[in-house]
Amino acid sequence: MGEHILQVRDLTVHHGQLCAIDNVSFELNRGEVLTMIGANGAGKSTLLRTIAGLHHPSSGEIVFEDVDVTRWQPHKRVSKGISLVPEGRRLFSSMTLEENLMVAAGQSRSLPFTVERVYELFDWMPSRRKQRVWQLSGGEQQAVAIGRALVANPKVLLLDELSLGLAPIIVERIYALVPEIVSQGVSILIVEQDVAQGVMVADRVHCLLEGRTSLTGTPADLTSEQIDQAYFGADMAKGSLSAEASE
Amino acid sequence: MIWVNVIIQGILVGGFYALFACGLSLMFGVLKVINLAHGDMAVVAAYVAVLLSPHLHIAMLWSFLVVVPIFGLLGYVLQRTLIQRSIDRDPFTTLLVTFGLSVVIENLLLELYTANGRTVDIGSIIAQSWHPGSIVYISYVSLVVLAIAVLVLAILQLFLSKSRTGRLIRAVADDREAAQLSGANYKHIFGIAAAIAFATVALAGIAYGMMTQFAPTSGGVNLLFAFEAVVIGGIGSLWGTLVGGIALGVAQQFGAHLNPQYQVLAGNLLFLAVLAVRPQGLFGKKTALA
Amino acid sequence: MSKSTAPRTESLSNVSIRRSTHSPIFTVIGSLIIVVLLSVAPWIAPAQVASTLMNFFILVIMATMWNLLAGYAGMVSIGQQAFVGLGAYATLYFALKGVNPFVTIPLAALATAVIAVPVTFLLFRLRGGYFAIATWVVADTAMLIIGTIAVLGGGTGRLMPGLENLSPSQTAHYSYLATWIVALIVVIGTYLLLRSRLGLVLASIRDNEVAARSAGANVRSARRTVYIIAAAGCGAAGAVLAISQPFIQPTNEFSMQWAAEMLFVSMIGGLGTIEGPIIGSIIFFILQQSLQQQGVWYLIIFGVFAVAVALWQPKGLWGAFRSRFRSELLPVGHWVRTERLQTKTPEPLE
Numbered sequence: 001m002g003e004h005i006l007q008v009r010d011l012t013v014h015h016g017q018l019c020a021i022d023n024v025s026f027e028l029n030r031g032e033v034l035t036m037i038g039a040n041g042a043g044k045s046t047l048l049r050t051i052a053g054l055h056h057p058s059s060g061e062i063v064f065e066d067v068d069v070t071r072w073q074p075h076k077r078v079s080k081g082i083s084l085v086p087e088g089r090r091l092f093s094s095m096t097l098e099e100n101l102m103v104a105a106g107q108s109r110s111l112p113f114t115v116e117r118v119y120e121l122f123d124w125m126p127s128r129r130k131q132r133v134w135q136l137s138g139g140e141q142q143a144v145a146i147g148r149a150l151v152a153n154p155k156v157l158l159l160d161e162l163s164l165g166l167a168p169i170i171v172e173r174i175y176a177l178v179p180e181i182v183s184q185g186v187s188i189l190i191v192e193q194d195v196a197q198g199v200m201v202a203d204r205v206h207c208l209l210e211g212r213t214s215l216t217g218t219p220a221d222l223t224s225e226q227i228d229q230a231y232f233g234a235d236m237a238k239g240s241l242s243a244e245a246s247e
Numbered sequence: 248m249i250w251v252n253v254i255i256q257g258i259l260v261g262g263f264y265a266l267f268a269c270g271l272s273l274m275f276g277v278l279k280v281i282n283l284a285h286g287d288m289a290v291v292a293a294y295v296a297v298l299l300s301p302h303l304h305i306a307m308l309w310s311f312l313v314v315v316p317i318f319g320l321l322g323y324v325l326q327r328t329l330i331q332r333s334i335d336r337d338p339f340t341t342l343l344v345t346f347g348l349s350v351v352i353e354n355l356l357l358e359l360y361t362a363n364g365r366t367v368d369i370g371s372i373i374a375q376s377w378h379p380g381s382i383v384y385i386s387y388v389s390l391v392v393l394a395i396a397v398l399v400l401a402i403l404q405l406f407l408s409k410s411r412t413g414r415l416i417r418a419v420a421d422d423r424e425a426a427q428l429s430g431a432n433y434k435h436i437f438g439i440a441a442a443i444a445f446a447t448v449a450l451a452g453i454a455y456g457m458m459t460q461f462a463p464t465s466g467g468v469n470l471l472f473a474f475e476a477v478v479i480g481g482i483g484s485l486w487g488t489l490v491g492g493i494a495l496g497v498a499q500q501f502g503a504h505l506n507p508q509y510q511v512l513a514g515n516l517l518f519l520a521v522l523a524v525r526p527q528g529l530f531g532k533k534t535a536l537a
Numbered sequence: 538m539s540k541s542t543a544p545r546t547e548s549l550s551n552v553s554i555r556r557s558t559h560s561p562i563f564t565v566i567g568s569l570i571i572v573v574l575l576s577v578a579p580w581i582a583p584a585q586v587a588s589t590l591m592n593f594f595i596l597v598i599m600a601t602m603w604n605l606l607a608g609y610a611g612m613v614s615i616g617q618q619a620f621v622g623l624g625a626y627a628t629l630y631f632a633l634k635g636v637n638p639f640v641t642i643p644l645a646a647l648a649t650a651v652i653a654v655p656v657t658f659l660l661f662r663l664r665g666g667y668f669a670i671a672t673w674v675v676a677d678t679a680m681l682i683i684g685t686i687a688v689l690g691g692g693t694g695r696l697m698p699g700l701e702n703l704s705p706s707q708t709a710h711y712s713y714l715a716t717w718i719v720a721l722i723v724v725i726g727t728y729l730l731l732r733s734r735l736g737l738v739l740a741s742i743r744d745n746e747v748a749a750r751s752a753g754a755n756v757r758s759a760r761r762t763v764y765i766i767a768a769a770g771c772g773a774a775g776a777v778l779a780i781s782q783p784f785i786q787p788t789n790e791f792s793m794q795w796a797a798e799m800l801f802v803s804m805i806g807g808l809g810t811i812e813g814p815i816i817g818s819i820i821f822f823i824l825q826q827s828l829q830q831q832g833v834w835y836l837i838i839f840g841v842f843a844v845a846v847a848l849w850q851p852k853g854l855w856g857a858f859r860s861r862f863r864s865e866l867l868p869v870g871h872w873v874r875t876e877r878l879q880t881k882t883p884e885p886l887e
Contacts, residue, residue, distance in 0.1 A: 054424060078430035090425035092418050102411075103418045104429035152430055281666025283615070332848055340847050342613045342669055343804055347844035350797045354833045354840070467793065471677060474670045482667070508685055508692075515678040519659060522671065526662040 004063075005030045005187050006051070006082075006156050011060035013043070013050050020046040022211040023060070028156065028187050033178060035190040035198040038208035039231055044191040045087050047208070048158045051189070052084035053077045064156070078104075081155035087164060089145040091133040098129035100144055104152045111153040112184045118147040121177065139170035146174070156187050163194040175201050195227060207231060252383045253504050257497030259385070261476070262393030263458070264492030267451040268473035269400060270444030272488050275477075277420040277440040278326075280334060280341045284349040286470030288445055289452030291352060292318055293461050294360065296367050296453045308369045311453045315446050322445025323438040330441065331434055349466070356463035364460030367453055392454045396492075399447060400485050416440055468511075475518040481531025490529055572721070579713045584706075587713050591781055593822050594720035595774050596798055600806070600814035601723050602770035603799040608808035609731065609739045610763040613665075615796045616672030619656075619679045620649045620768040622791035624775025626683055629785050632699040633688070639715055642776040649772025653765045660764075661757065673796075680791035694786030697779055716777040723770050728811050730766070731869040735759060743809070797836065801843040807853025811869065816855050 006028040013021040021043040028034050036044050049055050051062055053074035062070045069077055083104075092100050101115045119126045122143050133141060142162060149157060163171040171194065178201045182188060192198030199205055199219050207215035207230035215222070215230030271285050282288075295317070296310035303313060333344040369388070377385040407413040418426040419436045427433055455461055455469065472495060480491025495514050502513025521528060579587040599621065606612050627645035632638045656675055663671050684692040700708055730736060738759045741749040750756055779785055798821065799814075806817025821839060828835040850857050 052428060054427070073432065074427040075430050075432045078428065084428050086425060086428060090422050090428075092421040092425065094417060094421050095414075099414060099417075103414055103426070103431070148429060275666065279665075281670065283666070283669070329844075329848070336848070336851060338665055339607075339611070339613060340851060342666055343800065343847045344844050346613075346615055346669075346797075346800060347804075347840045347847065350801075351837050351840035351844070354837045358832055358834065358837065471670070471674060474667075475674065478663075478667065478671075508681075512678065512681040512685075515674055515681065518674055519678065522659050522662055 003029055005065060006189070007061075007063040008047075008051065009061045009063065011047070011050065011057050011062065013046055013055055013057045015046070020211055021050070021057075024208070024211070024213055025060075026206055026213070026216070028189055029203075030187055031182060031185065032203045033182060033188045033190065033201055034204050034206060035192060035202035036206050036208055037192060037195050037198050037227070037231060038214075040193070041210075042208040043211040044208055045160055048084055048160050048189070048191050049086075052082060052158060054084075078152050078154075081153070082158065083149040083152045083154035083156070084158040085145050085149045085160060085162070087160040089141050091141055091144055091148070093132075093134055095133065096130050097125060097133055097136065097144055100133055101147055101151050104148045113150040113153050115151055118150055121150075121180065122147060139166050139174065142166060142170075142174060146177070150181070154186060156189065157181065159188060159190045159192075161191060161193060163192060163197060171197055195231065199227070248380060248382055249504070251380065253500045254497055255383060255385060257500040258493050259389040259393050259496070260499070261493030261496030262396035262489070263389075263451065263454060264472050264476040264495055265489040266392070266396035266399055266454065267448060267469055268476045268488050268492060269403060269485060270447040270451075271470075271473050272477050272483070272485065273403075273440055273447075274444045276483050277416055278330070278334065278437050279338065280330060281345070282330075282444070283342065283345040283470070284352060284466075285345075285444070285448055286466030286468070286473070287349050287352040287356075288318065288466070289448045289455060289469060290356065290461055290463060290466040292449035292452035293367060293456035293465075294356065294365070296456065297365055306369075307367045308457075310367070311450055314453060315449050318449035319442040319446035322441040322443070325445075326438045326441035327434065331437065334437075353463050353466060360463065362462055362464070364462045365456070366460050367456030369457050373457070386458075388458055392458060395450070395454065396489070399450065400489055403443070403447075404485055412436075412439060472514065475514060478528055479518060479521045481528030484528075484530040487528060487530030494529075575717060576714075579710045584709060587709065588781075589822065589826065591713050591716045591777075593818055594716045595778055595781075596802060596818045596821065597815055598720050598723045598774040598777075599771055599795060599799040600802040600818055601727050601811075602767040602774070604803040604808060604810075604814045605727055605730075605763055605770075606767045607800075608803060608810070608813070609736075609743065610760050611743060612760060612764065613669045614672040614767075615669050615793075615800070616674070616676035617767065617771050617799060618791050618793060618795040619672070619676035620653065620771035621775040621778065621795050622676070622683065622787065623649045623652055623679055624772030625779035625785055625790040626689055626775075627772065628776040628779040629689060629695065629697055632697055636699070638697060638699045638780050639711060642715060642719065642773055642780075645776035646769040646773040649775070650765050650769035653768030654761075656768075657761045657764050661761070673793075676791060676793075676796075680787045683791070684787045690785060692787060694784055694789075697783035697785060700780070700783055712777065712781045715780060719773045719777055723773065724811065724815070727770075728869065731811070735762060736869060739763070794836075797840070801839050803853075804843045805839075805846050805853055807855035807857075807859075808851075810853070810855050810859065813853050813855040817853070820854075 004027040008027070009025050011021055011024045012019065024043075024047065026034070036047065038044050046055060050057055053069075053072055053076075057070065060070070061068055064077070064080065064082060067080075069080070069082075092103065095103070098115065101118060105115055119129075124140070125143070125147070128136070133144060136144065146159075146162075162174055166174075175197055178188060190198055190202065202219055204218050205216065205222060205227070206213065207227065209230060215226060267286075267289065271282065274280050274282050274285070292314050296307060296314045299313065300307045300310045303310075305313070329344065329348075330341065333340040373388055375387050377387065377390070379385065407417060415426065415431045415436050416439065418429065419431060419433050423433050426436070452461075455465065476492035476495050477488050478491070479494050480487030480489065495517060498517040499510050499514040502509035502511075505513075575590070578590055599617065603614070603617055606614055606617070624645040627648040628638060628641045631641040631644050636644070660668060660671050660675065683689060689695060703711065731739070738749070738754045741752065741754055742756055742759065746756060775790060778790065782789075802817035802821050803814045804817070805820060806815065807813030824839055825835045828838070846853060852860065
């Protein structure tokens with residue numbers, strides 16, 4: 001098997017008439033954390049949803065472990081090892097915390113992530129496992145959403161806007177788990193509007209602007225000015241990045 | 248004592264309405280589909296029971312052992328083909344398609360088997376009843392049907408809350424996309440929900456045929472009652488449906504006691520009153536409300 | 538924010554907007570000929586043809602109203618027979634009071650519209666399928682209540698009074714003309730209604746309900762208006778039905794068959810077009826006439842046909858024809874024609 005666990009080739013996605021993703025290509029290496037950054041409407045969420053199988057691309061391919069999965073149903077991709085933590089968390093609101101995890105739990109116990117293993121990762125969970133998820137705070141719900149994706153034992157984990165609606169301190173705490181997850185052999189693709197946070201955990205950064213790749217490289221290679229330009233487009237990146245991005 | 252009898256008869260028939268309605272409720276909760284042919288499926292099941300039993304050399308009483316599984320399978324297949332196809336279009340299409348099916352089935356039954364009433368013959372037990380008070384009669388068949396209804400609801404509730412498949416069904420009902428992202432094949436889950444709905448309504452149809460005469464048009468009337476039971480009890484609550492069914496049954500018996508002409512009307516008026524005063528029903532969430 | 542949002546004024550000048558893609562002169566002349574022919578039909582055609590045409594008009598009225606309800610306002614009702622029945626009984630009631638049956642037709646329409654107002658406050662609490670079955674409960678309730686009123690014939694029915702002093706041929710001619718006029722008013726009225734502001738609101742709701750709401754369209758009141766109009770139309774259909782088939786019986790006037798027919802006819806002809814229900818009705822009558830010896834097989838075949846159309850040709854026959862030939866006899870929308878297609882990619886805003 002090649003060094004790329006996931007390859008996206010010439011991907012184009014339309015929402016009706018609107019072109020959300022325009023001919024994007026990139027690879028995710030094994031054991032890597034790749035962060036996609038870009039402004040609202042840059043097509044980042046669409047990209048993740050397409051990789052997870054919730055949107056059908058108009059052209060291009062998605063190759064996972066050297067297998068073309070472009071036409072696969074979402075649930076089949078999950079069982080092969082692609083899990084998405086969707087934007088807005090999307091927990092099952094009528095269920096308890098534990099039931100939410102159990103929905104996604106695989107039958108096999110030999111794999112690294114079980115419900116028990118998730119409980120070790122988030123030590124506050126066991127005492128509250130019988131609570132309905134709407135009783136949890138936003139950060140706790142986000143943790144459950146991540147746990148739910150993990151119990152499916154993904155090889156590629158797609159994280160969509162984890163920081164949305166959460167306090168910076170909570171966001172930091174959640175991103176602190178990334179190395180732990182990677183150490184279990186999971187490769188991670190992150191989509192994040194909070195550029196500073198996204199870049200900090202990344203091995204590589206990929207910038208999307210109006211549905212196209214505008215910049216790619218390792219955090220060390222890129223200056224914040226370059227990222228600003230890639231984020232906002234030509235001539236718009238006059239203001240400070242941190243002020244704009246943390247809104 | 249007359250009123251005690253009215254209430255008892257209402258409870259007995261209410262159990263039947265709940266049995267009839269639980270599939271309707273499940274289909275709506277999970278698939279967001281109102282199957283307007285739900286009632287006709289019950290009638291078809293009753294016809295199948297009557298027509299098939301002689302060929303299988305079994306007593307009609309036991310016909311449900313054969314018919315219910317057949318209808319479960321039919322539900323799964325129909326879901327994966329026709330109903331899924333209409334869901335893929337839009338909710339509007341599901342209504343048109345299931346209504347079309349309903350009219351076609353009803354008229355087809357009329358053509359093939361005439362409008363004459365039939366019964367699922369269970370022998371002399373039909374006439375037997377328990378007679379605890381001077382004017383209180385409790386038909387054994389009705390009592391058994393009520394017991395079956397409660398049993399089916401309890402099993403269904405247990406299945407949904409405890410089993411892995413039940414959990415997946417609830418997950419799909421909560422958020423179809425998130426369920427897919429958790430590895431659920433939602434079309435398969437839809438099929439299972441439809442299979443349960445068809446199996447329960449087949450059971451209800453056969454039970455109906457045991458209690459009274461059925462004809463091709465019985466499906467529509469019973470769908471109406473089942474729907475009223477669901478709304479009165481509260482959309483999305485299984486036990487609410489049982490309470491709604493009983494409330495409807497009592498209202499109908501009460502109306503019938505005043506004047507046989509008022510039986511159905513009293514139930515309809517209770518339904519409209521609930522809609523006016525408490526549209527989410529007795530135990531309902533506000534999901535089906537505009 | 539960096540997406541191009543600049544108005545392309547330069548290209549707008551090359552866009553022309555018009556109602557119709559063809560000259561209206563043919564439509565006008567053709568319609569006039571048909572209207573004249575149908576107006577004199579009972580005098581030039583056999584009685585059997587006239588009576589079939591009358592039933593055809595009644596179905597066109599009902600289907601046009603159902604199409605307004607479902608195709609334009611998105612409300613699937615399987616209980617419009619409530620208003621057919623109430624219209625018929627309103628006519629009977631007024632006729633019993635001594636009003637000339639033909640004069641009662643507008644009164645019946647008005648009466649059903651008035652009854653429909655409180656009904657909407659109940660029904661609009663439910664949506665989708667639950668709305669649909671609730672309309673049926675309303676129809677069932679109306680039938681049961683009418684069935685308890687002895688003066689209207691109760692459950693067994695009653696003969697329509699006020700027609701005795703007309704000769705059979707006079708009755709046939711007058712009721713034909715009444716039905717024909719009601720059908721004309723309903724179809725033309727629906728056409729004008731859809732070209733009015735309400736039509737615009739309905740179109741915006743159909744395209745995107747949330748957007749329509751936020752743009753200030755009062756969705757609920759638009760729906761209510763449509764529901765009341767559809768009730769009045771079905772009431773008028775019930776009134777002419779009561780005159781043409783003057784034995785009034787609850788199970789007949791409130792029959793579920795009306796709902797089935799209006800729904801199938803609209804679906805097959807094409808929801809959301811004025812022509813659809815008319816074309817559907819023509820197909821329905823051809824089928825019914827050719828299969829009338831075979832019991833209800835015509836309804837079974839028609840139902841299967843309708844289901845197939847809903848699944849594989851949801852725009853209906855007329856909708857499919859229209860999108861192929863871009864033509865409308867009674868245009869209610871607008872065609873936008875661009876002289877020069879803008880193919881350049883939009884330049885980013887400076």
